[in-house]
Amino acid sequence: MQKNSFLYKWLSPNVTFDVAWQDDKTIRIREQFYQYSLLTRLNKPIGIFLLLWPTLWALWLAAGGFPSWSVLIVFILGTVLMRSAGCAINDYADRDFDAHVQRTKDRPLAQGTVSPKEALLVALVLAFLAFLLVLTMNALTIKLSFIAVSLAALYPFTKRFTFIPQVFLGAAFAMAVPMAFAAQTGEVPTLAWLVFVIALTWPVAYDTMYAMVDRADDVKIGLKSTAILFGELDVIATMFLQLMVLCGLYFVGQRAELGWIYWLGIIVAAGLMVYQYFLIREREPAKCFAAFLNNHYVGMVVFVCIALDYFIAYLNA
Numbered sequence: 065m066q067k068n069s070f071l072y073k074w075l076s077p078n079v080t081f082d083v084a085w086q087d088d089k090t091i092r093i094r095e096q097f098y099q100y101s102l103l104t105r106l107n108k109p110i111g112i113f114l115l116l117w118p119t120l121w122a123l124w125l126a127a128g129g130f131p132s133w134s135v136l137i138v139f140i141l142g143t144v145l146m147r148s149a150g151c152a153i154n155d156y157a158d159r160d161f162d163a164h165v166q167r168t169k170d171r172p173l174a175q176g177t178v179s180p181k182e183a184l185l186v187a188l189v190l191a192f193l194a195f196l197l198v199l200t201m202n203a204l205t206i207k208l209s210f211i212a213v214s215l216a217a218l219y220p221f222t223k224r225f226t227f228i229p230q231v232f233l234g235a236a237f238a239m240a241v242p243m244a245f246a247a248q249t250g251e252v253p254t255l256a257w258l259v260f261v262i263a264l265t266w267p268v269a270y271d272t273m274y275a276m277v278d279r280a281d282d283v284k285i286g287l288k289s290t291a292i293l294f295g296e297l298d299v300i301a302t303m304f305l306q307l308m309v310l311c312g313l314y315f316v317g318q319r320a321e322l323g324w325i326y327w328l329g330i331i332v333a334a335g336l337m338v339y340q341y342f343l344i345r346e347r348e349p350a351k352c353f354a355a356f357l358n359n360h361y362v363g364m365v366v367f368v369c370i371a372l373d374y375f376i377a378y379l380n381a
Contacts, residue, residue, distance in 0.1 A: 099177045100186055103155060104148035110360055111151070114270070115237050116143045117363025118263035121370055122244035125255060125320055129374040135247045138197045143240070145197070149190035150216050150236070156183040157220035165281040191216075204246040212239035224286075227293035230271040231264070238263035255319050262312035269305035270359040272298065273344055276352040299345050306337040313366065322373045329369025333362045 105111060119139050123131040155162065155173045159180055162168035172178035178186075191213060198209045215236035223229040238260045245256035268290060275282070275291035276298060282289055294301040310330065317326050336358060343355035 099172045100182075103152050103172045103178050103183060103186060104190070105151045106148065110357055112144055112147045113360045114267070114363060115147050115240065116140065117360075117367050118238065118259065118266070119143055119240040119244055120367045121363075122241040122256065122259050122263075123248060124367070124370050124374060125259065125316070126245040126248035129378055130371075131248050134200070135244075138200060139240070139244060139247070142194045142197050145190045145194040146212075146216060149187045149194065150219075152183050152187035152190065153217060154220040156180055156187065159183075161285050161287060164285050165278055167278055167281075198243075201243075201247045202250055204250065204252070205243050208239065208243045208246055208252075212236065212243060215239060223282075223288050225288075227288045228268075228290055229288065230268040230275065230290045233271055234264035234267035237267050255316065258312060258316055258319065262309055262316065265305055265312065266309045266359070266363075269302050269309065270356050272302045272305070273340070273352050273356040273359075276344065276347060277349040277356075299341070299347070302344065303337070303341050306340070310334055310337070322370065323377065325373040325376060326369045329365050332365045332369075336362050336365070 101107060123136060123139060155171055158168070159173045162171050162174040168174060173180065173183055195209065195213070198206055215232060219229060219232040219236050222232045226232075241260045241263050242252040242256050245252050272290045272294065275289035279289070279291045283292060290301070291298055310333065313330050313333070316322075317330065340355040340358055343351040343358070
C-alpha cells in the first residue's frame with residue numbers, strides 16, 4: 065500500500081491525525097481495519113489484476129467491443145470482492161502453516177492480529193457482497209456463480225491433499241469467463257470455453273512460479289504444489305504451460321476474427337514469457353517471484369490489444 069495514499073493514511077495505526085475525533089476507540093477501529101486490509105491483500109493488488117485481465121478479455125470478446133457499463137462495473141467490483149474474500153479464506157485454511165513459511169510469517173493470522181473467526185467472517189461478508197452484485201445479472205450468470213464460489217472456497221484446502229492445487233486455483237479464476245459471457249450475451253458459446261481453458265492454464269503456469277518461491281518451506285511442513293510435483297522439470301513444465309496459453313490465444317484470435325493489433329499483442333506477450341523463462345531458469349526465489357509478478361503485464365497487454373482491435377474496427381466500420 066502506498067504510504068501517501070488515503071487508504072494507508074486512514075487505516076495504518078502508525079499514522080495519526082491532529083483532529084478532535086481521534087480517540088482510543090477510533091484508533092482501535094482503524095487498526096483492526098488495517099489488519100483486515102492486510103488479510104485481504106488490498107496492499108498487494110497483483111492478485112486482483114491477474115483475476116481481472118481474463119475477465120476483461122471475456123467481456124470484450126463477448127460484446128465484440130465495449131461491454132455494457134452495468135456488466136463491466138459489476139464484474140470489476142466482483143473481482144475485487146472475490147479476490148479479497150479468497151485471500152481471507154486462504155489465510156484461514158493456512159493458519160497453522162503460514163507462521164512456518166518465510167514469505168507468509170507476517171500475515172495477520174500468523175501474527176495473531178486477526179482471529180480465525182474474524183477471517184471467516186470477513187470472507188463471508190465479502191462473498192455475500194459479491195453475490196448481491198451477481199443478483200443484478202441474469203439467471204445463467206447466477207447459476208454459474210455457485211460453481212465459482214465453491215471452487216474459490218475449495219482451493220485453499222486442496223494443497224493438503226493434492227499436488228495440483230494450482231489447477232483448482234485456475235478453475236476458480238477461470239469461472240469469471242463463462243460468467244462474463246453469460247452476463248453479456250445470455251449464453252456461453254464455444255469461444256467462451258476456449259477462453260476458459262486459457263484462463264485456467266495461465267494461473268497454473270504463473271502460480272507454479274509463485275510456488276517455486278515457497279517450495280523448500282512447503283516440503284518441510286507437508287504442503288503440496290505443482291512446483292513440488294514437477295521437481296526438476298518445473299521450468300520446462302511452466303514454459304510448456306505458457307506455450308499452451310499462447311496457442312490458445314492464437315485460436316481465440318482466429319475464432320473472433322481479430323486483427324493485426326491483437327496479433328502484435330500476442331507477440332509482446334510471448335516476449336514477456338521468454339523473459340520469465342530467464343528469470344526462473346536458475347530457480348532463485350526472488351527472481352521466481354518477479355516472474356510471477358510479470359504475468360500482470362502479459363494479461364494487460366492481451367487485454368489492451370483486444371480492446372484496441374475492436375476500437376479500431378469500430379472506427380473503420
